[in-house]
Amino acid sequence: MELRPLNVSNTNDKYKTYELFIGPNHPGISGNFSYVLDMEGHKVANVTPDPGLLHRGFEKLMERRLWTQNLALIPRICVPEPDVNEVAYCMGVEHLAGIEIPKHAQYIRVIVLEMARIAAFLFSFAGLGGSTGLYTAPNWSIGDRDYILDLFEWLTGGRVYHIYQYPGGVKKDIPDGWLDKLLELLDYLESRLPEYDNLIFRNPILQKRTKGVGYLPAEKAIKNGITGPNLRASGIKWDIRKAQPYLVYDELNFDIPITGEGDAFARTLQRRLELEESIKILRQCANQIPDGPYKVKIPNPFQFRVPAGSYYSKVESSKGEFGYYIVSDGDVKPYRVYVRGPSYSVGLYYANEIMRGMRIEDVPVWIHTMDICPPDFDR
């Protein structure tokens, strides 16, 4: 075989264009999902999202189960942050059934939602660290996330899938001493934030790798239905917690930080700043949670009929608007449940547009800073 002289570049046409399969168990992707990339050298020429491996047919399964049985199923729609599913679904069912839940239960729901949000943000820092080669970040954030899971385990009995919400309130009351532990944990997390800043956000290498990557202009974000921190990082102040408050968010005092640059770095920074706000919300909840019942009684699951009607209930998750469109025909089972996952518009549609022309090493950075969670669109 004749060796190529060192000063002649490789002009072998075989590698000019090629197909690159990223996923489903690839460390650069955030779930059992894959993209087929048509590459031209270093640049992505075309993308085909390839869903299906995670498809479990949730929406159809829900039509065959009782209203309350579904609560064991739906947390699985978003793995890093399962509680938004339970809360959105319960809120929808309660609206249709005309159930008003007690203040105490509403506060518990807000606490659960905000803890889940912090856990999901920590998870996304881990993803970013993994995709940029900063492996200390996943070690730290997954470790700190576990302290949140400990509290979840104490409150609900499960670490990841809590199955804790129930139409009419929550399944169990807060145990003694739990709120003190929560406040302790919040102090700890807050003391860790400067360390995170030093390690991740002030790190010149990470800034270089993320600044200017995957720029998302505000009008494109709106056109594609992108919500949550990704939209806010593009400079639009829209948060369902403020715009259309649900539960007790209108009684709490918090800000919506805006970064506004719209690139990968702004999106991570947005999550970092929102994490601080979530800590603030949790502190207020822990201090002003009123006493009272944690649920109202509903009929037993076999007789629990929800009056006919339809309702779209939505919750601000760590990834954006998480919605449940619930149709009931007055039976013991739902007639139709449609799930609006926040990653749907990003991971399936906008990916086609933005990934074209992106460099190959920026693809995982883009996926993780967009916090794409495949289970919620490939459901």
Add this chain to the structure above:
Amino acid sequence: MVNFKKNSLAPISALKYLFKKPHTVRYPKEDLNVFYLKGVSPRYRGLHTNDLSKCIGCGSCAKVCPANAIMMVESKDVKPANKFAKTVRPVIDYGRCCFCGQCVDVCPTRSLQMSREYIHSFHPKLSTSSEKEPETVVEDFIWRPDQTHADNPGYVRT
């Protein structure tokens, strides 16, 4: 507002964590120490326990189970609690159970509970022939809960 200026020296401060205790617990030697009980949480949803003398065999647990993991099986060794009670008892397939706790929530006699016992992995003996293996798996994963773990209650109906 916090300062997010680039600083090449900032990440180096993470080095001090080399000298701190790790997050992880070395499991068989140590156990979690976060709750007032050692080990998993006091409300943990683990393997089931069933007070076979209290259970009336109504089958609500089997009907509500979203994973269809419970089968009602005629049991010769139990006495019906009253004249309406039946002698069938729930048998749980742990290959299907998702530990949601709905069977516990629905049990009218509160006999069915969940314990803090969580180890249910096993491997058949190496001498087991491959034809026998499915049987041993079935034996280990499908069984009738009784009072074995009753001294370690976890998720119970309130």
